[in-house]
Amino acid sequence: MSDPRHQERGSAPRPSRPAPWNDPRVRAIIYQLLLIAGVVALGAYLVSNTLANLEQRHIRTGYGFFGEEAGFFIGETLIPYDAADSYGHAFLVGLLNTVRVAVVGVVLATVLGAIVGIARLSKNWLIARLASVYVEMLRNLPLLLQLFFWYATLTNLLPDQQDAIGLGPGIYLDKEGLRYPLPEPDPAFPRMILAAAIGLIAAWLFARWARARQMRTGAIVPVLWPALGFVIGLPLAAWALSGAPSAFDMPHMEQFGFEGGASMSPEFLALLFGLVTYTATFIAEIVRAGILAVSWGQTEAASALGLRRILALRLVLLPQALRVIVPPLTSQYLNIVKNSSLAVAIGYPDLVSIANTTLNQTGQAIECISIIMAVYLSVSLAIAGFMNWYNRRIALVER
Amino acid sequence: MRQRFVMGAVAAVLGVFGLTGSASAGATLNAIKQKGFVQCGVNTALAGFSAPDSQGNWTGLDVDICRAIAVALFNDANAVKFTPLNAQQRFTALTSGEVDVLSRNTTWTLTRDASLGMMFTGVTYYDGQGFMVPKSLKIKSAKELKGATVCVQTGTTTELNLADFSRANKLNIKPVVFEQLEESKVAFFGGRCKAYTTDASGLASIRSKDAPKPDDYVILPELISKEPLGPSVRRGDEEWFTLVKWVVFGLLEAEDLGITSQNVDQMKSSTDPSVQRVLGVTGDMGQKLGVDNAWVYNMVKHVGNYAEIFERNVGQKTPLRLARGLNASWKNGGLMYGMPIR
Numbered sequence: 001m002s003d004p005r006h007q008e009r010g011s012a013p014r015p016s017r018p019a020p021w022n023d024p025r026v027r028a029i030i031y032q033l034l035l036i037a038g039v040v041a042l043g044a045y046l047v048s049n050t051l052a053n054l055e056q057r058h059i060r061t062g063y064g065f066f067g068e069e070a071g072f073f074i075g076e077t078l079i080p081y082d083a084a085d086s087y088g089h090a091f092l093v094g095l096l097n098t099v100r101v102a103v104v105g106v107v108l109a110t111v112l113g114a115i116v117g118i119a120r121l122s123k124n125w126l127i128a129r130l131a132s133v134y135v136e137m138l139r140n141l142p143l144l145l146q147l148f149f150w151y152a153t154l155t156n157l158l159p160d161q162q163d164a165i166g167l168g169p170g171i172y173l174d175k176e177g178l179r180y181p182l183p184e185p186d187p188a189f190p191r192m193i194l195a196a197a198i199g200l201i202a203a204w205l206f207a208r209w210a211r212a213r214q215m216r217t218g219a220i221v222p223v224l225w226p227a228l229g230f231v232i233g234l235p236l237a238a239w240a241l242s243g244a245p246s247a248f249d250m251p252h253m254e255q256f257g258f259e260g261g262a263s264m265s266p267e268f269l270a271l272l273f274g275l276v277t278y279t280a281t282f283i284a285e286i287v288r289a290g291i292l293a294v295s296w297g298q299t300e301a302a303s304a305l306g307l308r309r310i311l312a313l314r315l316v317l318l319p320q321a322l323r324v325i326v327p328p329l330t331s332q333y334l335n336i337v338k339n340s341s342l343a344v345a346i347g348y349p350d351l352v353s354i355a356n357t358t359l360n361q362t363g364q365a366i367e368c369i370s371i372i373m374a375v376y377l378s379v380s381l382a383i384a385g386f387m388n389w390y391n392r393r394i395a396l397v398e399r
Numbered sequence: 400m401r402q403r404f405v406m407g408a409v410a411a412v413l414g415v416f417g418l419t420g421s422a423s424a425g426a427t428l429n430a431i432k433q434k435g436f437v438q439c440g441v442n443t444a445l446a447g448f449s450a451p452d453s454q455g456n457w458t459g460l461d462v463d464i465c466r467a468i469a470v471a472l473f474n475d476a477n478a479v480k481f482t483p484l485n486a487q488q489r490f491t492a493l494t495s496g497e498v499d500v501l502s503r504n505t506t507w508t509l510t511r512d513a514s515l516g517m518m519f520t521g522v523t524y525y526d527g528q529g530f531m532v533p534k535s536l537k538i539k540s541a542k543e544l545k546g547a548t549v550c551v552q553t554g555t556t557t558e559l560n561l562a563d564f565s566r567a568n569k570l571n572i573k574p575v576v577f578e579q580l581e582e583s584k585v586a587f588f589g590g591r592c593k594a595y596t597t598d599a600s601g602l603a604s605i606r607s608k609d610a611p612k613p614d615d616y617v618i619l620p621e622l623i624s625k626e627p628l629g630p631s632v633r634r635g636d637e638e639w640f641t642l643v644k645w646v647v648f649g650l651l652e653a654e655d656l657g658i659t660s661q662n663v664d665q666m667k668s669s670t671d672p673s674v675q676r677v678l679g680v681t682g683d684m685g686q687k688l689g690v691d692n693a694w695v696y697n698m699v700k701h702v703g704n705y706a707e708i709f710e711r712n713v714g715q716k717t718p719l720r721l722a723r724g725l726n727a728s729w730k731n732g733g734l735m736y737g738m739p740i741r
Binding site: 356 | 516544565576582586589
């Protein structure tokens with residue numbers, strides 16, 4: 001080796017400590033600090049500028065308005081609410097309305113999406129084609145447009161109160177929506193909820209025990225029926241022991257429509273229908289992709305092991321399909337929550353609608369919009385957190 | 400509507416950034432003079448007050464007030480750009496500087512005047528909140544609306560008045576609240592609500608323009624609130640505030656002096672000293688406001704006096720068929736009273 005450079009480099013004493021401005025680690029830290037300082041300075045500038053300008057324009061700031069009387073009505077509420085209640089209470093009503101449509105929407109969209117996704121893979125030409133047409137049509141139209149369409153259709157299609165459609169004892173469908181009987185409040189119901197909770201825990205413990213026993217002895221203990229017995233039987237027993245209350249608050253006709261019972265407004269129904277049919281198209285594609293992702297060899301291998309079709313599905317195919325399905329499914333659930341804010345366009349009193357009204361009465365736009373953002377962010381992060389936990393649980397353990 | 404919401408958020412953010420420049424008095428007026436037109440916030444579509452006609456030109460009483468301001472400043476009724484705003488966007492749009500003046504059937508209330516960063520400059524239409532119901536409902540009074548659903552637009556004093564009225568009379572009214580005027584109209588005429596509530600002028604406008612058959616609907620006699628509607632400007636520029644205020648007074652004064660768009664040229668040679676002063680033949684009234692001395696002449700010439708604006712847009716010969724009523728000149732027993740131009 002005669003290359004002098006080589007030798008030089010090899011023999012040169014390695015500097016134990018470069019000058020700080022030459023040390024890449026020190027430099028990196030300095031850059032990070034500068035960036036943080038810049039972000040903080042920008043934030044501080046924005047906040048102080050906003051406050052100064054609001055002050056100068058005599059625009060009120062702060063969340064003090066939360067305790068003041070709201071003064072407006074809300075069309076449908078899950079908890080008691082009156083115009084004399086506070087803005088904070090009104091926000092809670094709006095939040096619950098958002099959660100109501102989102103939760104029901106997530107459940108229904110999952111069911112519908114799974115059915116359509118499987119239908120698209122059906123060997124029956126007609127069913128597969130119908131499912132394709134449904135998916136391609138609805139997922140390629142703007143959701144807002146669909147909501148307007150469903151709402152206009154619903155309000156124009158449904159009959160007046162005089163000609164309300166009876167769907168069963170005390171169940172009516174008319175221009176004011178769906179009205180149905182509600183059990184009269186009774187001490188039995190809290191007990192039933194408690195019993196159901198105990199039943200769930202018991203079912204879980206039983207399943208754990210059955211699993212441990214199967215591991216130990218190989219004997220299979222049927223889990224489904226006893227578990228159902230715990231979850232349904234215990235509340236029923238509590239109900240019977242509390243004297244089996246069966247009084248119902250039945251809807252009855254007043255001058256301007258039905259009163260009593262419980263109701264779902266056309267706004268809620270249109271929003272729910274729109275959200276479910278729209279999101280289900282995406283879920284259908286996700287389910288289809290998940291099923292196709294599991295190779296046919298897995299099915300053949302499962303039958304070769306002698307697993308029945310249903311067991312093969314549960315133990316071999318589904319776990320692998322779910323691994324593909326769950327992550328994109330999470331974003332669809334988040335989309336339902338976020339898209340529910342379109343409710344304001346068709347008159348459903350969700351969180352955004354209440355916040356808009358509050359914003360107008362108080363003029364505190366920044367505060368109201370910050371609340372909307374905080375709520376959607378925390379609801380979305382909660383769902384994402386739960387789904388990620390579930391995803392980790394069902395993820396295949398790589399061996 | 401998500402888009403509206405986003406616009407609101409953007410407006411709020413703009414409010415954060417945009418406020419630095421407009422601190423000193425006169426900044427708004429200077430900026431308007433520099434850019435050469437007035438940015439005016441109007442209703443999205445309320446026939447008679449602000450709505451685009453078949454050629455796409457904005458027309459209506461609120462629109463004409465904007466045009467009058469443009470004429471006073473630039474002697475050009477088209478030196479104005481319109482921003483259609485819904486009830487919920489309007490205040491943020493004004494205070495963030497998106498529009499220079501808000502002329503959008505907006506009720507003058509204490510909260511708005513004192514705590515929203517804006518100032519009302521006067522009243523261009525004295526209104527009151529009423530109810531419209533289908534004739535087939537066969538009711539004569541709003542107090543019969545017990546337990547009824549009522550369609551209403553969000554972000555308005557209407558929503559609060561409705562709640563107050565319902566609470567005071569124990570009516571248990573169920574509101575269905577819409578963000579957009581258009582959607583609330585569709586819902587009401589689709590039969591979703593038993594009644595529709597807004598300002599009486601708005602009811603007349605909606606009945607004339609949007610009802611499938613206007614005669615199938617009646618406006619109930621009760622007015623449940625006072626709704627003085629007028630233009631407003633953002634705080635921080637007294638010169639601009641004063642100018643907008645006096646544009647309305649100028650239109651009223653022209654009516655009181657009998658100056659119309661037909662006779663304004665003859666009136667210029669009138670010997671009446673107040674007519675001469677108002678039309679800028681003598682004195683320097685316009686200069687004091689920072690505009691041309693012939694500002695009233697120009698306004699009446701291009702837009703008309705208040706009576707002409709009223710009759711052209713909402714009067715008896717229009718589909719709205721509104722009588723002057725409270726909006727007649729004080730000389731005829733109304734409330735319209737222009738402050739003296741002298």
